[in-house]
Amino acid sequence: MAQKQGYLSKNQKIVLDYIEKANQPLKAYSILFNVQKKGLKAPPQVYRALDRLVEIGKVHKIESKNAFVACKNSNCTISNATAFSICDGCEKVTEISNPKLSKYLSGFQDNSGMKYNKYNLEFFGLCKKCR
Amino acid sequence: MAQKQGYLSKNQKIVLDYIEKANQPLKAYSILFNVQKKGLKAPPQVYRALDRLVEIGKVHKIESKNAFVACKNSNCTISNATAFSICDGCEKVTEISNPKLSKYLSGFQDNSGMKYNKYNLEFFGLCKKCR
DNA sequence: TATAACAATGTTATAATATAACATATTAAA
DNA sequence: TTTAATATGTTATATTATAACATTGTTATA
Numbered sequence: 001m002a003q004k005q006g007y008l009s010k011n012q013k014i015v016l017d018y019i020e021k022a023n024q025p026l027k028a029y030s031i032l033f034n035v036q037k038k039g040l041k042a043p044p045q046v047y048r049a050l051d052r053l054v055e056i057g058k059v060h061k062i063e064s065k066n067a068f069v070a071c072k073n074s075n076c077t078i079s080n081a082t083a084f085s086i087c088d089g090c091e092k093v094t095e096i097s098n099p100k101l102s103k104y105l106s107g108f109q110d111n112s113g114m115k116y117n118k119y120n121l122e123f124f125g126l127c128k129k130c131r
Numbered sequence: 132m133a134q135k136q137g138y139l140s141k142n143q144k145i146v147l148d149y150i151e152k153a154n155q156p157l158k159a160y161s162i163l164f165n166v167q168k169k170g171l172k173a174p175p176q177v178y179r180a181l182d183r184l185v186e187i188g189k190v191h192k193i194e195s196k197n198a199f200v201a202c203k204n205s206n207c208t209i210s211n212a213t214a215f216s217i218c219d220g221c222e223k224v225t226e227i228s229n230p231k232l233s234k235y236l237s238g239f240q241d242n243s244g245m246k247y248n249k250y251n252l253e254f255f256g257l258c259k260k261c262r
Numbered sequence: 263t264a265t266a267a268c269a270a271t272g273t274t275a276t277a278a279t280a281t282a283a284c285a286t287a288t289t290a291a292a
Numbered sequence: 293t294t295t296a297a298t299a300t301g302t303t304a305t306a307t308t309a310t311a312a313c314a315t316t317g318t319t320a321t322a
Contacts, residue, residue, distance in 0.1 A: 140270060175311090
């Protein structure tokens with residue numbers, strides 16, 4: 001059951017399916033408990049699937065929450081430029097897809113001479129409902 | 132030993148001193164082991180100090196690494212706009228202090244109507260040495 | 263100077279997040 | 293059809309972080 005580039009293994013599909021149904025970030029152990037009926041019994045199975053899904057861009061990790069969310073770009077295959085808005089009230093997380101922002105950040109250079117190939121940005125505030 | 136706004140308590144000073152001496156991000160438990168000689172014996176003592184230091188902006192958390200680094204702005208009292216560059220090779224982390232970038236991001240608005248009051252940005256790449 | 267209110271500390275235990283290590287199985291390709 | 297690579301299953305454990313509660317120190321004020 002090895003996989004060609006771009007194809008998902010059984011466990012990866014199970015985990016991705018579950019994450020896609022939720023439209024909020026999920027914790028790894030909450031995923032684990034919920035996919036146990038599908039046969040994934042132990043943390044490494046979930047974390048391995050998550051690692052791969054993050055790597056190929058199907059899932060993003062919300063670092064400030066240690067939680068995982070499906071990529072909203074239906075055909076996303078990269079994950080090197082991510083931005084999220086996070087409501088401190090209701091905890092709603094939304095992936096920001098803003099060409100100007102991503103262009104600005106992808107082209108950003110500081111004076112260290114370092115060449116960036118990836119970034120992650122998390123905005124915090126209060127959404128309309130929570131204000 | 133309560134504290135007025137802006138003053139640091141004993142444990143906060145101990146933890147901040149130690150973090151400032153390192154000029155790299157430190158893990159909470161590594162801090163703990165190293166301040167045990169100063170009397171901080173248990174995780175909550177370190178985490179409480181860290182929480183407060185982060186809150187007042189003296190320390191920032193590098194979310195992708197679960198590590199803590201002293202703020203480079205010597206008089207920083209806020210922590211609502213942070214940006215870091217992280218080398219995937221040597222793991223060196225540098226706080227980015229770029230007025231244009233912070234102005235751009237502080238003013239950023241998306242179409243959700245959400246008003247942001249805080250952001251954290253982490254860039255990844257390879258530094259000069261590691262290229 | 264009591265005393266109340268609050269902030270900080272100390273302490274034990276445990277929760278939550280994540281990985282090491284190794285055995286087995288599946289697949290693709292040489 | 294053997295090999296190499298990938299994926300899976302499994303147990304144990306490492307790492308990160310917080311809950312809960314008792315105690316102590318500080319400030320303000322009655």
